[in-house]
Amino acid sequence: MRVTLALPHELGQAEVSRWRALQEADTAFDNPFLSPEFTLTVGELRDVVRVAVIHDGPDIVGFFPFERHPLGIGKPVAAGLTDAQGLVYARGVRIDPLRLIKACGLSVYEFDHLVAGQPLLNARHERHPSPIIDLRDGYDRYTETLRANSGKTYKSTLAKQRKLDREAGGVRHDYGITDVEPLRTLLGWKTDQYRRTGRTDRFAHKWIVELVERLLATQSESFAGVLDMIYAGDEPVAGHFGLRTRTTLVGWFPAYDTRFAKYSPGLIQHLAMAEQAAKTGVQVIDMGRGQKEYKDKLKTGEFEVAEGRVARASAGAGVHWVVRVPVRKTRATVMANPLLLKTADKALKTYGRLRTVLQG
Known part of the structure; x- marks a missing residue:
């Protein structure tokens, strides 16, 4: 294994094409956060982004995008925003994780959404579910599954959509918007x-x-930003911005106007989005790691992502452990305990209300 480092903009067209070919050759990498376009775009805005190009003899067999921070701390590209992280590489190639991070000039690499099957993964790392909407058999089959598993939610969402249509004007859904104002x-x-x-x-x-x-x-065709909005009359009600490959759409930023909260506009938007996405060839909507009620209601399955770190014996790795690991373990304990999670969420919402009043 030989590793060369590059800034994203230093990658040539041949390298970008090879990255894309490796990604499309393995469904484990079918996520837009692992696409070259994502790293290239973040690299235009963040000078800490690097790409390790992995060679086996004359062949390029992998790409490892990452951010390099002081003390040799490595993080995923756009850490804190991304729901899929890791290498894109040719299956069958042996990659030593410690040699890799050393070649990248890193003391430690931390992650919280590492996709399955990565050479960085080991038994000590925590696993978490990432809920999905499976559209591989079409939208109609998805709604059949939804009726069977979440029938009450599905029926009430349709009823609320009809009520919104009656009370606030005709409901329409715009999918694949490219205008920046919405x-x-x-x-x-x-x-x-x-x-x-x-x-x-x-x-x-x-x-x-x-x-x-x-x-x-x-x-x-292989990568795009996807914006869709629900309107009642001319009034925007709910929307979502995510990213897609040819066949996977990732949930990223859903939101709605709270004046319409009684209509469950987020659920209306997600069902409409799933229907239109299926028509464009999307087979999976990955809603991302995190416990949310709407995800439990809409999901038909789960992927798995991991959280942890790979570290070499170094001062930087030691400092990172002291600063980050106890906090991460405490958070994991809270997230795994429904009572603690409910208490923490309530405290955050109380803080949010107080902050709003003080800022007002």
Whole structure:
């Protein structure tokens, strides 16, 4: 194994094409966060992004995108935003994870959404479910499954959509929007949601807003930003921005106008999105790791992602352990305990309400 390092913009067209070919050759890598276009776009905005190009003799057999931070701390590209992380590589190639991170100049590489089957993965790493909507047999088959497993949710969502149609004007769904103005409306709802629930507002960072806008403008057969919105009359009600490959759409930023909350607009939007996505060839909607009620209601299966780190014996890895690992283990304990999770969520929402009042 030989590793060369590059900034994303230094990759040539042949290398990008090879990355895409390796990705499309294995369904385990069928996620837009693992696409070259995602890393290239983030690299335009973040000078910490690197790509390790892995060679076996004269052949390129893998790509490892990552961010390199002080003390040799390595993180996934756009860490904290991505729901799929890891290498894209040729199956059958043996990759030593410690040799790899050493070649990358890293003391440690941490991750929280490492996809299955990675050479970075070991038995100590924590596994988590990533709920999916399976559309491989079409939207009608999906709704049959939904009726069988979540019949009450499906019927009530359709009833609320009819009520919204009657009371607020004709309901329509626009899928695959490329206009930036609806996106900004959606991001405004998402900012309000972050503040209301006590979470950090990701869109307070200008580079994240710029990233999302650039990804919306990226439209090709193998990779695209996908924006869809639900309207009642001319009024935007709910929407979602995600990314897709040819066959996988990832859930990323769903949000809705809280004035329409009684109609369950998020569920209406997700069902409409699934129907239109299936028509365009999408086979799986990956809703991403995280316990959310709407995911439990809509899912038909799960993928698995892992959380942990790969570390070499070094001072940087030691500092990273002290700063990060106890916090991660505490969070995992809270997430695994329904009572603790409910208490923490309630505390965050209380903090969000207080913050809103003080800022108002």
